[in-house]
Amino acid sequence: MTQIPEIFDTAVTRTFGTRLPVVAGGLQWLANAEYVSAAAHAGIISFITAASFPDLEDLRAEIRRCREMCGDRPFGVNVSMIPKLVPGEKTEEVFRLIAEEGVRFVETSGRSPEAFMPILKDAGITVLHKVPSLRYAVKAEAVGVDMVSIVGAECGGHPGMDMVGSMVNAGLADERLSIPWLVGGGIGHGKQIIAALAMGASGVVMGTRFLVAEELTAHPGYKQAMIDASELDTQLTMHSVRNTVRSLRNETTETVAKLERDNPDIGITELLEHVSGKIGRNAYATGDVSRGILSAGHALGFVDRIEPFADIVSRLENEALVALGRLGLAA
Incomplete structure (x- = not known):
């Protein structure tokens, strides 16, 4: 095992107790x-991802199973809250269950977690909030x-509505935030980790890069489709309903994009038959990626083979060390 460079000693590695300042963000259904x-x-x-387990007792069981599999290593629960409170929402119950189970780390997204912070703080839970724009990060702080x-x-x-790139976000964040921050979006190579840390980030968040991990319980055909795709094979849809999504370009994204072009005032109801999560979930089970909104970002350009999660992370670390070497900072 290579020596860990001092640059990797960040708020992320210290807080979570990890080797590298990398977070694998929650993936719906996966x-x-x-x-x-x-x-x-x-x-x-x-x-x-709590949303993958609508039944609270199923979520409880998954947390316990994960704790057993992790041993003394860290893990958390992602709670993705839809932008507006809706009747019957179980967000508070989910947070209380997480607290009851002694989970130490939570990743939140979708809307401000302000209403639930007392529950989380009383339980001593560390909250990592994911936002699509720096202005929301300021509010979260x-x-x-x-x-x-x-x-x-x-x-x-979901890149949000502002559509500011990761390089600009990272360049500005250090000037506007006092708490530790991570950058994500298009991150899939170790040299990008070094760039992010150089700009003041405490780490990076990745999702697309790990879609080909052997341990991901998705059909091999789905993973091969991720390998066959490139950074040019994503498409933005649902901007018309203020719920922009970047996903793998396929029949569904083309259909939805046309509906949005032809009907500027279209509503979510007219799109649901195409964008329902059940359709996308089928791709993970069957490997047929022709239909469904299958979230994937520009980091598809770095996805090149199916391999164990540990091997992907090892490659990221080695790539980062090469980048440090270019700067004369290798461990």
């Missing part, structure tokens, strides 16, 4: 105990989160 524990054993941290992840326009999933 970030389960197998995936999250593989990240933990590889020396980074990831988060079970004001409500008391411990860290923020700022994901740029290049990210898979």
Whole structure:
């Protein structure tokens, strides 16, 4: 095992107790105990996606299974809150369950976690809040989160409405934030980790890069499709309903994009038959990626083979060390 350079001693590695300042963000339907524990054993941290377990007792069971698989290594739970409170939402119950189970780390996203901060802080939980724009990071700091992840326009999933790139976010964040921050969106190579740290980040968040991990419980055909794709094979949709998504270009994204072009006032109801999560989930089970909104970002350009999670992380570390060597800073 290579010596860890001093540059990797950041708020991220110290807070989470990880080897590298890398966070594998929660992935809807995919970030389960197998995936999250593989990240933990590889020396980074990831988060079970609570939304993948609508039944609270199923979520409780998954947390316990993950804890057993991780041993003394860190893991957390991702709670993605839709932008507006809706009747029947179980967000508070989810946070209380997480606190009951003694989970130490939570990744939040979607809307401000302000209303739930008392629950989390009373339980001693570290809160990493993910935002699509620096202005939301400033707000998150004001409500008391411990860290923020700022994901740029290049990210898979939801880049927000501002569509500011990761390089600009990283360049500005140090001037506007006092709490530790991470940058994401298009991050898939070790040299980008060094660049982010040089700009003041405490770490990076990645999602797309890990879609080909052996431990990810998705069909091999799905993973091969990620390998076959490049940074040019994503498409933005759902901007018309203020819920922009970057995903793998396929029949669904082309259909939705046309509907949005032809009907500027279209609503989410008219799009649901195409963008339902159940359709996308089918791709993970069957390997047929022709339909569904399958979140993927520009980091597809770095995805080149299926391999164990630990091997991906090892490659990232080695790439980072090469980048340090270029600067004369190698360990």
